[in-house]
Amino acid sequence: MKLEDLILVSIDDHVIEPPNAFARHMPAKFKGREPRVVQRNGRDVWVFEGRATGYMGLNSVVGRPKEEYGMEPLSYEQMRRGTWDVKARVDDMNANGVLGSLCFPTFPGFAGQRFQQYKEAREVSLAAIQAYNDWHLHDWCNAAPGRFIPVMIVPWFDPAAAAAEVERMAKQGVHAVTFPDNPTVHGYPSIHNAYWDPLWKACADNEVVICCHIGTGAKAEHASEESPIDAWITSMPISIANSAADWIWAPMWKKFPNLRMALAEGGIGWIPYLLERADFTYKHHHAWTNSNFGDKLPSDIFNEHIITCFIEDAFGLKNLDAINVDNVCWECDYPHSDCTWPESADTFFRQAAHLSDEVINKITHLNAMRLFAYDPFAILGRENCTVGALRAQAAHVNTQPVHGMGGAAPQRDPQRPVTSGDINRMFAAADAETAL
Amino acid sequence: MKLEDLILVSIDDHVIEPPNAFARHMPAKFKGREPRVVQRNGRDVWVFEGRATGYMGLNSVVGRPKEEYGMEPLSYEQMRRGTWDVKARVDDMNANGVLGSLCFPTFPGFAGQRFQQYKEAREVSLAAIQAYNDWHLHDWCNAAPGRFIPVMIVPWFDPAAAAAEVERMAKQGVHAVTFPDNPTVHGYPSIHNAYWDPLWKACADNEVVICCHIGTGAKAEHASEESPIDAWITSMPISIANSAADWIWAPMWKKFPNLRMALAEGGIGWIPYLLERADFTYKHHHAWTNSNFGDKLPSDIFNEHIITCFIEDAFGLKNLDAINVDNVCWECDYPHSDCTWPESADTFFRQAAHLSDEVINKITHLNAMRLFAYDPFAILGRENCTVGALRAQAAHVNTQPVHGMGGAAPQRDPQRPVTSGDINRMFAAADAETAL
Numbered sequence: 001m002k003l004e005d006l007i008l009v010s011i012d013d014h015v016i017e018p019p020n021a022f023a024r025h026m027p028a029k030f031k032g033r034e035p036r037v038v039q040r041n042g043r044d045v046w047v048f049e050g051r052a053t054g055y056m057g058l059n060s061v062v063g064r065p066k067e068e069y070g071m072e073p074l075s076y077e078q079m080r081r082g083t084w085d086v087k088a089r090v091d092d093m094n095a096n097g098v099l100g101s102l103c104f105p106t107f108p109g110f111a112g113q114r115f116q117q118y119k120e121a122r123e124v125s126l127a128a129i130q131a132y133n134d135w136h137l138h139d140w141c142n143a144a145p146g147r148f149i150p151v152m153i154v155p156w157f158d159p160a161a162a163a164a165e166v167e168r169m170a171k172q173g174v175h176a177v178t179f180p181d182n183p184t185v186h187g188y189p190s191i192h193n194a195y196w197d198p199l200w201k202a203c204a205d206n207e208v209v210i211c212c213h214i215g216t217g218a219k220a221e222h223a224s225e226e227s228p229i230d231a232w233i234t235s236m237p238i239s240i241a242n243s244a245a246d247w248i249w250a251p252m253w254k255k256f257p258n259l260r261m262a263l264a265e266g267g268i269g270w271i272p273y274l275l276e277r278a279d280f281t282y283k284h285h286h287a288w289t290n291s292n293f294g295d296k297l298p299s300d301i302f303n304e305h306i307i308t309c310f311i312e313d314a315f316g317l318k319n320l321d322a323i324n325v326d327n328v329c330w331e332c333d334y335p336h337s338d339c340t341w342p343e344s345a346d347t348f349f350r351q352a353a354h355l356s357d358e359v360i361n362k363i364t365h366l367n368a369m370r371l372f373a374y375d376p377f378a379i380l381g382r383e384n385c386t387v388g389a390l391r392a393q394a395a396h397v398n399t400q401p402v403h404g405m406g407g408a409a410p411q412r413d414p415q416r417p418v419t420s421g422d423i424n425r426m427f428a429a430a431d432a433e434t435a436l
Numbered sequence: 437m438k439l440e441d442l443i444l445v446s447i448d449d450h451v452i453e454p455p456n457a458f459a460r461h462m463p464a465k466f467k468g469r470e471p472r473v474v475q476r477n478g479r480d481v482w483v484f485e486g487r488a489t490g491y492m493g494l495n496s497v498v499g500r501p502k503e504e505y506g507m508e509p510l511s512y513e514q515m516r517r518g519t520w521d522v523k524a525r526v527d528d529m530n531a532n533g534v535l536g537s538l539c540f541p542t543f544p545g546f547a548g549q550r551f552q553q554y555k556e557a558r559e560v561s562l563a564a565i566q567a568y569n570d571w572h573l574h575d576w577c578n579a580a581p582g583r584f585i586p587v588m589i590v591p592w593f594d595p596a597a598a599a600a601e602v603e604r605m606a607k608q609g610v611h612a613v614t615f616p617d618n619p620t621v622h623g624y625p626s627i628h629n630a631y632w633d634p635l636w637k638a639c640a641d642n643e644v645v646i647c648c649h650i651g652t653g654a655k656a657e658h659a660s661e662e663s664p665i666d667a668w669i670t671s672m673p674i675s676i677a678n679s680a681a682d683w684i685w686a687p688m689w690k691k692f693p694n695l696r697m698a699l700a701e702g703g704i705g706w707i708p709y710l711l712e713r714a715d716f717t718y719k720h721h722h723a724w725t726n727s728n729f730g731d732k733l734p735s736d737i738f739n740e741h742i743i744t745c746f747i748e749d750a751f752g753l754k755n756l757d758a759i760n761v762d763n764v765c766w767e768c769d770y771p772h773s774d775c776t777w778p779e780s781a782d783t784f785f786r787q788a789a790h791l792s793d794e795v796i797n798k799i800t801h802l803n804a805m806r807l808f809a810y811d812p813f814a815i816l817g818r819e820n821c822t823v824g825a826l827r828a829q830a831a832h833v834n835t836q837p838v839h840g841m842g843g844a845a846p847q848r849d850p851q852r853p854v855t856s857g858d859i860n861r862m863f864a865a866a867d868a869e870t871a872l
Contacts, residue, residue, distance in 0.1 A: 065723070066720070066721070066723035066724060067723045067724050068724065069721060069723070069724045070724040070725065182659055182660070184659070184660040189662075190659070190660030190661070190662040190663060191660075192660065192662040192663060192664070192855075193662055218657060218659065220678065221654060221678055223618055223620070223626070223654065223678055223679060223681070223682035224618070224620040224626030224627075224628065224682070225626070226625075226626040226628040226629055227626060227628060227682050227685065227686075228628070228685040228725060228727055229721075229725055230685050230714075230717050230718065230721060230722070230725050230727045230734075231681040231682045231684065231685040232681075233717045233721060234681040234684070234685070234710070234713050234714045234717045234734075235677055235678045235680075235681040235682075235710075237713065238674070238677045238706070238709070238710065238713070239677075239678065241671055241674045241675075241677070241706075242656065242657055242659055242671045242675065243659060244671075245659070245667045245668075245670040245671040246659035246660070246663050246667045246671075248667065248670070249663065249664040249666050249667040249670070249853070267709065267713065269706070269708065269709030269712060269713075270674070270677075270705070270706035270709040270710070272705065272751045273674070273703065273705025273706040273709075273749070273751050273752065274670070274671075274674065274706070276705060276748075276749070276750060276751050277670050277673065277674070277703065277705075278666075278670045280748055281666050281669045281670045282666065284502070284773075284774065284776075285502070285505060285665075285666060285669060285773070286666070287501075287502035287503045287505070288502060288503050288504065288505045288506040288854065289506065289664060289665055289666050289853050289854045290848070290849075290850065290852065290853045290854055291664055291666045291853045292853075298666075298670075312712075312716055313709070313712070314712060315708045315709050315712050315755075315758060316709065319751075319755070322751060337720075337721070338716075338720065340720075412726070413726075414726065416726065417685070417725050417726045417727045417728075418724065418725045418726055419628075
């Protein structure tokens with residue numbers, strides 16, 4: 001296979017919601033209460049129910065020189081336009097050779113967790129969730145037919161309403177829902193609790209994949225305030241191993257045999273180890289733990305139900321025989337700092353040199369198309385979906401690093417590495433709440 | 437190679453301290469204040485400075501039928517004699533075909549952390565640490581010359597005293613110190629802080645390996661109270677990944693080039709992934725993080741300085757080309773529940789079938805002998821160190837599972853798996869403090 005013939009579908013990217021995302025979709029009843037952006041001290045801040053929330057451009061540093069990756073953009077002007085403008089996003093996807101993209105929310109939290117915390121405002125929270133889903137499907141994804149895999153948010157505080165929202169969006173072609181890898185971190189019942197059965201059932205009935213992004217539940221810890229931030233970055237993806245184990249041993253797979261979930265940004269190289277460890281645990285301990293997989297093993301459960309993805313992972317790609325290659329997908333992580341834009345296609349191609357065309361096609365697009373009921377070929381024609389065809393449309397896109405885009409910066413001391421403490425202090429000082 | 441010709445040295449086992457461990461070695465000045473065992477309500481409880489501490493037999497379930505692995509032994513009578521009696525231990529090692537063993541402390545905590553917490557009693561704490569080290573070396577290890585790799589505890593509250601203790605013990609042939617994988621969890625400075633330099637220097641000067649056992653700092657989280665305990669067991673070893681990343685990026689390697697540390701019970705199958713991820717992080721982010729490895733990569737640092745070990749790890753053993761095989765060791769984990777006694781030799785042999793004799797010998801004993809300055813052949817003669825030779829001495833050892841040894845038991849409901857909550861409640865109810 002040639003580089004130009006690759007077809008790349010990413011199941012983990014991020015959208016920065018533009019300021020007007022909610023206004024048009026909020027029901028009349030809650031007009032004026034939609035989440036909105038306000039300007040404070042030269043920055044842009046999302047506000048909902050009187051509370052400022054987070055960073056509107058979390059780690060969206062794509063297009064900067066690497067020297068400025070540590071800065072936190074605090075306004076739309078400090079970000080590349082492709083982060084929040086869908087036309088510019090498609091240009092950037094073309095320049096990167098990327099056909100399709102599943103974009104997690106940003107202001108609502110990767111799993112929509114911000115909308116789950118207003119206990120006195122459930123009705124307006126549900127309206128905001130639905131407005132988000134409508135904006136995301138109609139204004140973002142459908143603005144470029146065939147280029148996006150839509151993903152919805154659901155209300156955790158009302159499993160019946162969550163199931164209804166899954167039904168509503170699935171009818172319109174949405175086959176992914178974002179969900180925290182561990183809801184107990186947010187004060188909600190565990191994935192082992194029957195509380196979630198209506199949601200699981202709706203997902204199973206409608207072939208909707210539960211997408212769990214790293215950091216939405218069990219987070220990578222900063223080992224210490226003095227640790228170089230590189231240590232934290234290193235351990236971020238593998239930090240979802242604890243939750244991966246939890247999902248393997250959860251009860252929904254027996255109840256809903258065609259249900260699937262995805263570990264977003266978790267990488268793949270450590271998965272074969274975890275599966276062997278899970279099988280060892282089962283064989284060695286089930287006599288006292290009462291766990292029972294019938295004629296299966298924990299690794300079978302993982303391989304049937306759990307989707308993995310990776311940005312760069314040469315070791316994982318050398319060991320695809322140890323996991324279910326039909327559930328392995330590729331991801332780009334635009335516009336975050338681990339993203340290799342605009343050279344993502346080239347990076348993947350180098351790591352995939354030893355793979356057959358059949359395996360490459362599964363990983364790059366066929367698995368994602370099958371698992372998320374996504375069919376760009378029917379809309380665009382397969383010949384227009386390749387890296388070569390897409391890049392041919394991007395001659396006008398300037399991919400040179402842009403210096404001085406600005407934002408909050410960690411304290412820099414040339415005598416030592418930037419530490420977790422430096423980054424924690426930067427985020428604390430730039431917290432949106434302080435800007436109101 | 438034949439099974440009988442294997443020579444097995446384990447760098448991760450555990451000793452249950454016998455009741456009289458400290459009395460003989462405590463200096464006259466602190467006579468009567470040594471840690472001691474008292475009987476309360478049918479159980480045995482360690483007491484030091486007026487406080488009962490933990491479980492004297494933490495998870496020491498070796499020799500039980502698997503159905504009783506979940507029970508927590510609360511007295512010496514509830515444990516196999518080999519856990520605390522060195523003669524019986526050697527019998528059990530022989531039956532298992534194991535030549536050598538590095539035994540972590542139990543009552544003091546795997547890293548000796550209990551002796552670091554008495555802020556008003558530093559002098560007696562140091563005396564207890566030294567008494568422990570003397571007991572461990574002279575009464576435990578030297579009771580069976582050539583059969584143990586001694587490991588010392590040091591005082592964290594006084595780095596100069598820690599360095600002096602390293603010197604004192606190294607002079608007597610001790611080349612391992614137990615240390616938490618993340619001391620900040622215990623309120624001590626991070627591994628990036630110059631506070632520890634005297635300790636690192638003493639270790640480097642005396643070829644003493646820093647041994648970090650899983651659970652001594654960053655612990656595996658219970659994902660939820662409702663999670664099957666199997667999920668927690670699955671994720672226990674890989675939970676040290678966060679600390680492994682932290683050590684890779686720590687500054688002691690440049691200052692003390694021959695210093696080494698070991699990740700005990702971490703497994704090996706996920707290490708190649710982590711090293712690739714660390715190198716990616718460095719190449720992709722160092723421009724803004726200031727990290728600088730000169731002409732090396734983070735993976736080089738790991739491969740030079742960090743020792744790994746595994747109980748069972750077929751996937752890791754298939755990928756030894758992706759890590760430094762000269763720093764990979766085997767472990768048994770006697771007497772804990774993951775241990776495969778009395779079939780550890782057989783288990784390893786099955787997983788090592790594809791390896792050359794040279795690689796098998798490195799992993800099973802040559803690496804451990806070199807790294808820990810341990811030379812059993814000089815004492816016992818190589819021909820007496822093999823699985824075959826050792827098992828021939830163990831005909832009298834009864835290795836049949838013993839039923840009904842007793843202890844605290846988790847609540848059992850045949851309708852569902854034993855959960856993290858069940859185990860947490862069992863430990864809380866059996867806490868030693870409640871027995872005083």
